[in-house]
Amino acid sequence: MGWETERATQAGTRYGCFLPDLTGLARDLSAADLPWHYISSRGARGNLLAPFRQSARRLQQLSPMAVLIDNLRITGRKFVTRSCIWFGALALGLISTAAVAQDKPEAGNMRLVGFSDLQARSAYQPWIHHQGDRWIAYIGHHGGIPEAEKPVNPLTGQAEFNGTSIIDVTDPAHPKYLAHIPGEAGNYEAGGAQMVRVCDGKTLKKGDPNAVYLVRPFGNQAHEIWNTADPSHPKLVTRIVEGLKGTHKSWWECETGIAYLVSGEPGWRVARMTQVYDLSDPAHPIKIRDFGLPGQQPGASGATPTMLHGMISLPQANRVYFGYGTNEGGILQIVDREKLLSGPKEPIEENLRYPEVGRFLMSPLNGAHTTFPMLDMPIAEFAKDKIGKVRNFVVITHEQIQNECLEPRQFVWFVDVTVENRPVSVATWMVPEASGNFCSRGGRFGTHSSNENMTPIYYKRLMFFAHFNAGVRAVDIRDPYHPKEIAYYIPAVTDHSDQRCAKFDNGQQHCAKVVQTNNVEVDNRGYVYIVDRANNGMHILELTGSARDAANFAK
Numbered sequence: 001m002g003w004e005t006e007r008a009t010q011a012g013t014r015y016g017c018f019l020p021d022l023t024g025l026a027r028d029l030s031a032a033d034l035p036w037h038y039i040s041s042r043g044a045r046g047n048l049l050a051p052f053r054q055s056a057r058r059l060q061q062l063s064p065m066a067v068l069i070d071n072l073r074i075t076g077r078k079f080v081t082r083s084c085i086w087f088g089a090l091a092l093g094l095i096s097t098a099a100v101a102q103d104k105p106e107a108g109n110m111r112l113v114g115f116s117d118l119q120a121r122s123a124y125q126p127w128i129h130h131q132g133d134r135w136i137a138y139i140g141h142h143g144g145i146p147e148a149e150k151p152v153n154p155l156t157g158q159a160e161f162n163g164t165s166i167i168d169v170t171d172p173a174h175p176k177y178l179a180h181i182p183g184e185a186g187n188y189e190a191g192g193a194q195m196v197r198v199c200d201g202k203t204l205k206k207g208d209p210n211a212v213y214l215v216r217p218f219g220n221q222a223h224e225i226w227n228t229a230d231p232s233h234p235k236l237v238t239r240i241v242e243g244l245k246g247t248h249k250s251w252w253e254c255e256t257g258i259a260y261l262v263s264g265e266p267g268w269r270v271a272r273m274t275q276v277y278d279l280s281d282p283a284h285p286i287k288i289r290d291f292g293l294p295g296q297q298p299g300a301s302g303a304t305p306t307m308l309h310g311m312i313s314l315p316q317a318n319r320v321y322f323g324y325g326t327n328e329g330g331i332l333q334i335v336d337r338e339k340l341l342s343g344p345k346e347p348i349e350e351n352l353r354y355p356e357v358g359r360f361l362m363s364p365l366n367g368a369h370t371t372f373p374m375l376d377m378p379i380a381e382f383a384k385d386k387i388g389k390v391r392n393f394v395v396i397t398h399e400q401i402q403n404e405c406l407e408p409r410q411f412v413w414f415v416d417v418t419v420e421n422r423p424v425s426v427a428t429w430m431v432p433e434a435s436g437n438f439c440s441r442g443g444r445f446g447t448h449s450s451n452e453n454m455t456p457i458y459y460k461r462l463m464f465f466a467h468f469n470a471g472v473r474a475v476d477i478r479d480p481y482h483p484k485e486i487a488y489y490i491p492a493v494t495d496h497s498d499q500r501c502a503k504f505d506n507g508q509q510h511c512a513k514v515v516q517t518n519n520v521e522v523d524n525r526g527y528v529y530i531v532d533r534a535n536n537g538m539h540i541l542e543l544t545g546s547a548r549d550a551a552n553f554a555k
Helices: 003-014 036-040 049-054 056-062 064-070 076-103 337-342 349-353 545-550
Strands: 106-108 110-116 123-131 134-142 164-168 176-181 197-200 212-218 222-227 235-241 258-263 273-278 286-291 308-314 319-324 331-336 356-361 370-378 390-397 412-416 424-429 445-450 462-468 472-476 484-490 499-503 509-513 517-522 528-532 538-543
Touching: 106 110, 110 484, 123 197, 123 517, 123 528, 134 212, 212 235, 235 258, 235 273, 258 308, 273 308, 286 337, 308 370, 319 337, 319 370, 331 337, 331 390, 370 445, 390 445, 445 517, 472 528, 484 538, 484 545, 538 545
Parallel strands: none
Antiparallel strands: 106 484, 110 538, 123 134, 134 164, 164 176, 197 212, 212 222, 222 235, 258 273, 273 286, 308 319, 319 331, 331 356, 370 390, 390 412, 412 424, 445 462, 462 472, 462 517, 472 484, 499 509, 517 528, 528 538
């Protein structure tokens, strides 16, 4: 049974109506094609009118048949029979709407090149590495789901907790699964190994030149390093740190070996802060310091600042851009990298303030998931200006948490940081909800993350934003004051899709199997990789048409 009809049938049974197996009808039939006697001859009990009235707003968006809710004036068996007819028609309306939103991919100026189901594992971070003459995609996974806590790895025949997938994408049209490294036991964000960064040993100052090193968390309790020189047979090198209470979106400078590990150090007042390590010799990690916002450190008092989400470092600019908060109370912190590494280390308020050169306080309604720097951008509009014709920006992407628009919308802010101690937001961007009725599609609608690779093909020209049930969006950012969407791709649900539920103030709950494009990355060839939080796999995409012309591909 298709998931749409299965959910509709369950709902119908709950309210005393038997609905047929409508598999296959979603694409071919409308509500008018449902034989009324097929339903009216089934059982009749239960009052449908109250829940229908409570859900009137949603129903009116889904089907013209919703007008019947105001016309039902019949009692007894005849009322229930017509209610069931109405419910059957509504079910097909639900099916039809869901089919438009979920069953078929939607695209503009972007096309699908290849696909991997990722063994039906929920995915967080993709990282694509040019490894010798091959291109390897490393995918960090969230934990499992209650219905599939340990998906089977076909390569080993074993059930394995979600961890890290390694996939050869040299031929992007035919991705080849090479290995899966199991992660920590646990569902959703309680397990897995959601983050991944990769550096060549020959790039690191003290690394084995024949090695390729992968840094990843082990669930929420540790960070570890693996050697993936043979990506089909990864080998554990060492555990960097253990006994943590949280991990997340870390960063590793391959040219220096400095790693900024998002960790939950015991004693700190937040589950995520920064542990700075020298990993230039991956087999022998050296801790440099702990770091966070003043008020997060052990022994502090008063209100606790919002916890860290992640960071991006630019050693060549001597800056690290930290993002705090996820969907509320966001903070962009601009840090002098050299002062961070060489300054006083004891985590007291004075020392934590010392490396900071700027801070941007966001609205309490929005958080800072990804803080992507774009420095030294010439602005065409200011080309004739004596001062200020070149500007620095940080693009801040927020993360939507609640399903079906039950919290403030999360989107993208373009922040001018040319004057670092006076950052200012100059533009925002989001997908208009009405362009796809996304609040009604199920799951999260809003941004989550942006690409982080600074390939010249796209850097300071185009950015890609993962937008949950609105797929991935390509945005022309050459004028950061006026960002413009130029391409998109929304995948279809798959047989492995997980469901997402939302409970409304009226007590009603809506569940649906959905697309949840979670993270996006690009490679140095220009391919775009999106991975899905609801087990819909990895889609490899490329730009087409006028969108491709906006990029910097070799002529």
